[in-house]
Amino acid sequence: MLFSEVYGRYYNTVAAILSEAVADKLYETRLNDIVKDKAFEESLLWIPVALRNGSWPLLNSCYDTPLHKAPKMPLTILEKRWMKALLSDQRIKLFDPPLQGLENVEPLFEPDIFVYYDRYNDGDPYGDEEYITRFRTILASFREKRKLKIWFRSHRDVEHKWECVPYKLVYSPKDDKFRLITRSSRGNMLTVNLARIKRCVLLDSFDGDERIPLIPEKEKLVIEIIDERNALERAMLHFSHLEREAERISEDKYRVTLYYDKEDMTEILIRVLSFGHKVQVIAPAGFIDLIRERIERQKSLIKT
Numbered sequence: 001m002l003f004s005e006v007y008g009r010y011y012n013t014v015a016a017i018l019s020e021a022v023a024d025k026l027y028e029t030r031l032n033d034i035v036k037d038k039a040f041e042e043s044l045l046w047i048p049v050a051l052r053n054g055s056w057p058l059l060n061s062c063y064d065t066p067l068h069k070a071p072k073m074p075l076t077i078l079e080k081r082w083m084k085a086l087l088s089d090q091r092i093k094l095f096d097p098p099l100q101g102l103e104n105v106e107p108l109f110e111p112d113i114f115v116y117y118d119r120y121n122d123g124d125p126y127g128d129e130e131y132i133t134r135f136r137t138i139l140a141s142f143r144e145k146r147k148l149k150i151w152f153r154s155h156r157d158v159e160h161k162w163e164c165v166p167y168k169l170v171y172s173p174k175d176d177k178f179r180l181i182t183r184s185s186r187g188n189m190l191t192v193n194l195a196r197i198k199r200c201v202l203l204d205s206f207d208g209d210e211r212i213p214l215i216p217e218k219e220k221l222v223i224e225i226i227d228e229r230n231a232l233e234r235a236m237l238h239f240s241h242l243e244r245e246a247e248r249i250s251e252d253k254y255r256v257t258l259y260y261d262k263e264d265m266t267e268i269l270i271r272v273l274s275f276g277h278k279v280q281v282i283a284p285a286g287f288i289d290l291i292r293e294r295i296e297r298q299k300s301l302i303k304t
Helices: 009-022 028-038 041-045 047-052 077-086 129-143 231-238 262-273 285-303
Strands: 146-153 159-172 177-183 189-193 197-205 218-226 243-248 253-261 279-283
Touching: 009 028, 009 047, 028 041, 028 047, 041 047, 129 146, 129 159, 129 197, 146 177, 146 189, 159 189, 218 231, 218 262, 253 262, 262 285, 279 285
Parallel strands: none
Antiparallel strands: 146 159, 146 197, 159 177, 177 189, 218 253, 218 279, 243 253
């Protein structure tokens, strides 16, 4: 919300309209198309009207503008400081974003201003040069549509080699880790933590059909939520990306059924555990066993 009052979507929408007016390319249907594309649905009710009736004296009835040059939207100092702060994040640096024009700008805040209380401390080594090199090789495989050969160690510390088509690169905020979702030439899907990849090289190009993933196998999870300290609202936010059903079973208790991809089980497990005693797993039994195993493992670590 830092910039919406000055350089928000409405200003960019009007700037695009005026740019076409300066180039003598603007007409009624084109004006409406720009508003639909760049603004909100309800914007059609008032942006075109304000421009046509002269409330905003920027266009005349023939869709001409008194401007001689297309409007520019220069960044404010606040926007530059915000961008410099974002580019200070080690995860964003992995993508090697350009810093031109921001060299002498003071960041609005430093990354260490944030305190994370609900995620693990063994995140990926974002500052490690070898990790950065592997990450950018994987990015190149997406951008250049090339297959990958990767060498990685499993969670059992067994080394594997895998030739694959990259499908998706995902980030887990709970684990603070990146994962690479891939597909082999036989159609098998495999998800690998980037920190476990020890080496990767680019291979030949792949076509679009090779990148079509298998339909992920769905798992069902039933939980009960005690609605204290906004637990229900927080849970709905945490699991907003999942298909779900919710029902109220008592004054302060709700039963929620979640459907998730089988490969995301570890991520869902971590999220459920983060709610503590406010969330109880009802089914399936296998997920309950995983909860118990994780808690016992944490207890043993505390004792040592």
